[in-house]
Amino acid sequence: MSVVNDETANLSVSALGMVYEVPNGEPVEALNDVSFSLEQGRLLTLLGPSGCGKTTLLNILAGFLAPTSGTVTLGGSPITGPSQERGMVFQQGALFEWLRVSDNISFGPRMNGQRKRVSKPLVDQLLATVGLAGFDDKRVYELSGGMQQRVALARCLANDPKIILMDEPLGALDALTREKMQGLVLELWQNTGKTVVLVTHSVEEALYLGDQLFVMAPRPGRIERSYELPFAKIGLSTSPRELKASPEFIEKREEVLSLIWEMEEQIMGHEDGR
Amino acid sequence: MSTLRQRLFSRLSGSRFRTTSQGATQRKTVTFGDGSAVSSKVLISVASVLVLLVIWWAATHKWGLPDGFAEQAERADRTESPEGRFSETKLVRACKADPDCSYSQLFNHRTLPSPVNVLKAVNELSTDGWRQNTLQAHTWASLERVLIGLLLGVAVGVPIGLAMGLSSVLKSLFDPIVEGFRPIPPLAFVPLLIIWFGIGETSKVTLLFFAALWIMIIGARSGVLSVQLSKVHAAYSLGASRPQVLTRVILPNALPEILTAVRVSLGVCWGTLVAAEIVAATEGLGFMIWDAQKKLRMDVVVVGIIVIGVMGVLLDLVMRKLETLLIPWRGKG
């Protein structure tokens, strides 16, 4: 893969390695020599078969895990733990069900000492942004899965993070809701100009949302191939269905799919061989 | 209020008029083995209670005629006494008035009092009382002990449980203590407690504290352990500090399990208390039934038993109500 060494790059990952020590078992090499830079304002999607270290990489970026080797810096300073400059959106179940929607969204500002009253305009604005205006008084569990993910996005944005990390944020949604939410993610990305790293299992989603795509391979987890993609930039000006049906999109999709199939077959062979 | 009445109505009228979700049960063809198709029919439950009361009444009722009545009546007949009819009535009346007169009844008042006697005892206990204290005073004395002991158990147990779920050092520190003391029935401590604190309030409250403590520790600890890691992670990346994560995420997340532990503790404390009061006390429901037994006042004993049961049910109901009020999000995370 090609490593872009850009001085203005915001996120910089170099020679990252992660080995999980398993009690009474062989250590698992979840990441091996992962290096890349990500300029501010880019949307990176991570794709790859199960167990190739996507979540591990994201958790290191978020600061939940310390890598066994290598360094990660954001804007030049090393990442040592979780921080509000790196927002996280989880697949599901990370909302605080004991709080109302508005209190979930204002959670970050309130942790920094802001009064509820003060954060109210921000909450209302964010709710409108994610298409949930008027839902501030609802309980989280009264919302559908798609609505809950909208709240999770709004909650993340409330802190105005430098970078947004998402681990399969749309993975638990049905196909239709998912497509709508993809549009929302694109919209937020373009309007806020935030750096985004998004993990997905869907090839289509990875191509549609990412302006850069890493296809990762397992055992040890590594970046197999990197793609620069044009679709995210035009995603909002074209209809998503039309874009996804365009020959260029289909061509890329088949290319990535066959790459992943190849890897899956290697994994299967590897497992049969044991 | 109207909702309560509606609910009451729909329950009393059985499943026939239930709304949608229960209505679906009506269309099920497989109900034997489908647990969700088993609903409660209030009328049947009321009937079962009534049957129980009738059996109780029948077992203690003075059926038939007093022993020796037949011979006496025969004698009266033979002498053709003009008072023959009258003496028959008199005989029955005299025997009924005398509690020791033998009747054909399963239980007499020395073994099991009749429902009527129990009602009379309730009346007597709530006005004259038992050993200087009315029934209400005895009940309150018991309740007060339970609440104080429980409160202490919660106040000490919850922080320890939370700490055990948050720190390896504290977990290792408390684990052997908790695991060692937990299996000991609290009543086993009674002899020690009486030596240390006498038979007063302190010994009983301490006993209840011990009964609640382990349950509360384990409840709070498992509450912490059940917190989804992603919620904790989310809180940290939203800028929460450790104390904030504890109070804003872990505590509300553990609240359902803590309240369940409180409910269990309350039940255990209530049971332990009665036993403790039987051992040593001068007031309280346990004392009352034990003392009444010594005086062969079975009616007072039965009143005490019923009040203990009813209070147990009421306390549990209050706790359930509290749970739905305090943690409407339970099980919806």
Ligand SMILES: Nc1ncnc2c1ncn2[C@@H]1O[C@H](COP(=O)(O)OP(=O)(O)OP(=O)(O)O)[C@@H](O)[C@H]1O
């Ligand atoms: N806590 C852990 N202890 C031991 N091994 C782990 C741990 N977490 C992950 N692994 C291993 O590390 C590898 C990468 O895991 P990771 O969760 O990052 O994969 P992933 O790409 O996110 O997979 P998926 O697509 O299924 O979510 C896997 O082989 C997994 O078994």
Ligand SMILES: [Mg+2]
């Ligand atoms: Mg994963």
